[in-house]
Amino acid sequence: MEAMLPEKLFVKGNEAVAMAAVEAGCRYYFGYPITPQSDIPEYLSRELPGLGGEFIQAESEIGAINMLLGASATGVRCMTSSSGPGISLKQEGISYMAGSELPGVIVDIMRAGPGLGGIDASQADYFQATRGGGHGGYHIIVLAPDSVQEMYDLTMLAFDLSDIYRIPAMVLADSVIGQMKESVVANPRPQTALPEKDWTVRGRGDGEMQKVVKSLYLGDGEMEAFHWKMHARYQELADKECRWEELQTQDATLVVTAFGSAARIARTAVTMAREAGMQVGLLRPITLFPFPKSAYAALSRRCKRFLDVELNTGQMVDDVRLSVARDAEVDFYGRPPGAGSLPTPEEIFEQIKKRY
Amino acid sequence: MKQVFTRPESLKDVQTHFCPGCHHGAVHRLVAEAIDEFGIRSKTIGVASVGCSVFLYGYFDIDVVESPHGRAPAVATGVKRARPDRIVFTYQGDGDLAAIGTSEIIHAANRGEDITVIFVNNTTYGMTGGQMAPTTMVGQKTSTSPYGRDHTKDGYPFRMAELLSQLQGVAFSARVAVNSPKNVMQAKKMIKTAFRYQVEKRGFSFIEALASCPTNWGMNPLAANERVGDEMIPYFPLGVYRNTSNL
Numbered sequence: 043m044e045a046m047l048p049e050k051l052f053v054k055g056n057e058a059v060a061m062a063a064v065e066a067g068c069r070y071y072f073g074y075p076i077t078p079q080s081d082i083p084e085y086l087s088r089e090l091p092g093l094g095g096e097f098i099q100a101e102s103e104i105g106a107i108n109m110l111l112g113a114s115a116t117g118v119r120c121m122t123s124s125s126g127p128g129i130s131l132k133q134e135g136i137s138y139m140a141g142s143e144l145p146g147v148i149v150d151i152m153r154a155g156p157g158l159g160g161i162d163a164s165q166a167d168y169f170q171a172t173r174g175g176g177h178g179g180y181h182i183i184v185l186a187p188d189s190v191q192e193m194y195d196l197t198m199l200a201f202d203l204s205d206i207y208r209i210p211a212m213v214l215a216d217s218v219i220g221q222m223k224e225s226v227v228a229n230p231r232p233q234t235a236l237p238e239k240d241w242t243v244r245g246r247g248d249g250e251m252q253k254v255v256k257s258l259y260l261g262d263g264e265m266e267a268f269h270w271k272m273h274a275r276y277q278e279l280a281d282k283e284c285r286w287e288e289l290q291t292q293d294a295t296l297v298v299t300a301f302g303s304a305a306r307i308a309r310t311a312v313t314m315a316r317e318a319g320m321q322v323g324l325l326r327p328i329t330l331f332p333f334p335k336s337a338y339a340a341l342s343r344r345c346k347r348f349l350d351v352e353l354n355t356g357q358m359v360d361d362v363r364l365s366v367a368r369d370a371e372v373d374f375y376g377r378p379p380g381a382g383s384l385p386t387p388e389e390i391f392e393q394i395k396k397r398y
Numbered sequence: 399m400k401q402v403f404t405r406p407e408s409l410k411d412v413q414t415h416f417c418p419g420c421h422h423g424a425v426h427r428l429v430a431e432a433i434d435e436f437g438i439r440s441k442t443i444g445v446a447s448v449g450c451s452v453f454l455y456g457y458f459d460i461d462v463v464e465s466p467h468g469r470a471p472a473v474a475t476g477v478k479r480a481r482p483d484r485i486v487f488t489y490q491g492d493g494d495l496a497a498i499g500t501s502e503i504i505h506a507a508n509r510g511e512d513i514t515v516i517f518v519n520n521t522t523y524g525m526t527g528g529q530m531a532p533t534t535m536v537g538q539k540t541s542t543s544p545y546g547r548d549h550t551k552d553g554y555p556f557r558m559a560e561l562l563s564q565l566q567g568v569a570f571s572a573r574v575a576v577n578s579p580k581n582v583m584q585a586k587k588m589i590k591t592a593f594r595y596q597v598e599k600r601g602f603s604f605i606e607a608l609a610s611c612p613t614n615w616g617m618n619p620l621a622a623n624e625r626v627g628d629e630m631i632p633y634f635p636l637g638v639y640r641n642t643s644n645l
Contacts, residue, residue, distance in 0.1 A: 070479065101501050105502055105505060111463075111465070111469075112472065244461065245460075245461055255464065256446070257464060258464060
């Protein structure tokens with residue numbers, strides 16, 4: 043792939059996702075048009091046929107997620123992408139994939155909602171993403187890039203984590219990250235050790251055991267055992283796979299915390315605070331599930347003031363409050379999604395000054 | 399002594415959960431015989447749907463993926479596109495295929511996906527206890543049409559074999575029944591044709607099998623079997639509705 047991708051690219055976040063999927067070995071994409079993510083299917087409809095892969099523009103998001111389910115059951119790397127209204131439709135299939143322990147990457151370029159909402163940047167689907175979204179009680183892996191470079195790198199990571207843990211993985215961004223252009227180093231696919239997919243349906247072969255991919259558990263105790271098995275796997279994810287970024291937190295007396303596009307704005311505000319001589323830092327979770335609780339717990343032992351900033355009326359702040367030490371104070375500042383509601387760095391800086 | 403009848407290799411030696419007189423068993427057997435006769439068991443992948451057909455993997459000794467309700471043609475699309483050298487079929491009931499899954503079946507058929515769909519039409523939701531299905535006959539009483547299906551409110555029963563025959567991606571569409579030895583022999587021929595078309599990569603093949611559901615029809619097995627011939631076949635005529643080798 044190195045020969046096809048220049049070392050440094052200047053591309054949109056959505057295009058970086060599509061390029062990273064190809065680099066990660068994904069040859070099967072199923073999707074449906076919706077703003078602000080359509081650059082992803084457009085790119086892959088051009089590229090995949092020439093790579094021996096398959097691109098299908100499905101009849102609906104429901105069709106697309108179930109094609110993903112079927113392809114994944116045969117063991118191939120595959121991806122779908124959408125935004126709010128379409129991700130809602132996909133929840134049925136995501137629940138079945140979670141119940142069937144199927145890997146697969148789902149890209150969610152969030153837009154404003156509920157309902158048709160709008161196409162502006164939003165973080166209002168944090169709960170939908172991190173709580174599973176569909177029925178039955180499950181989680182998916184959720185990665186939150188804050189740059190085009192991370193769109194590229196975290197998409198490749200999503201494929202690896204999904205294969206390792208047999209849990210669907212979501213790349214959760216929004217129209218700011220998806221639509222903006224930045225330079226990207228087209229890193230090669232990481233050489234991660236991956237488990238053999240010995241559970242796939244490929245035709246039973248001669249003399250082999252029948253393989254079944256399913257989520258129906260009717261036997262006494264079977265369903266309960268499944269839930270405890272997955273519970274332990276989520277714990278393993280939390281122990282091994284939490285990722286976050288800390289910026290100038292060592293001496294911070296106030297830490298701003300935010301993910302994705304809100305974190306980009308907060309980063310500038312933190313820089314402004316530092317230039318004003320204030321001891322302010324930034325904690326940015328990169329994995330939203332598993333949520334980096336330990337990072338908050340450790341930091342809140344020495345820093346007692348947190349300001350959580352989101353493009354919604356307060357969702358991740360619940361997880362932050364559950365993670366920090368009991369004597370730490372967590373304030374919230376948010377702007378719900380919609381046209382003209384993206385906060386400025388100055389606005390966040392004002393919020394910092396109020397609490398500092 | 400010559401053995402003239404045995405269990406198909408593609409079926410497991412187990413008891414099914416099907417009610418006495420239910421036609422699912424006969425349809426299962428015909429599908430298994432077709433798989434055996436083409437020698438494709440080791441490379442066949444079944445897609446189970448939701449309803450009485452979900453236990454496909456319990457009866458067929460082949461690899462199986464379970465699908466959400468109505469989505470089997472989309473799941474089968476994913477399977478087949480990823481593994482084009484495998485034989486992929488779905489096995490779906492009428493609620494699954496003709497109500498909640500209308501979008502998936504019509505679009506998979508229209509794309510000409512190289513899969514075979516076995517559609518079992520018994521005019522009711524079997525597993526959930528006999529509710530009105532998209533194929534429930536006008537006037538038929540079910541647990542959710544206690545006064546009989548009223549076409550002014552509930553519409554008319556779908557004729558899926560005819561409906562899909564209008565799509566250019568469909569290579570073969572036929573309706574069969576298993577209510578008499580003659581119809582069983584004809585059904586076997588049609589099911590074999592449907593699988594042969596897939597083996598020959600000729601596109602989407604569709605079999606609608608009329609079936610009895612004695613339990614939910616409130617009939618004994620013999621009366622239910624008779625209803626298939628007396629009431630269903632006149633509205634759902636048997637025959638081939640699309641065959642690309644005739645075009």
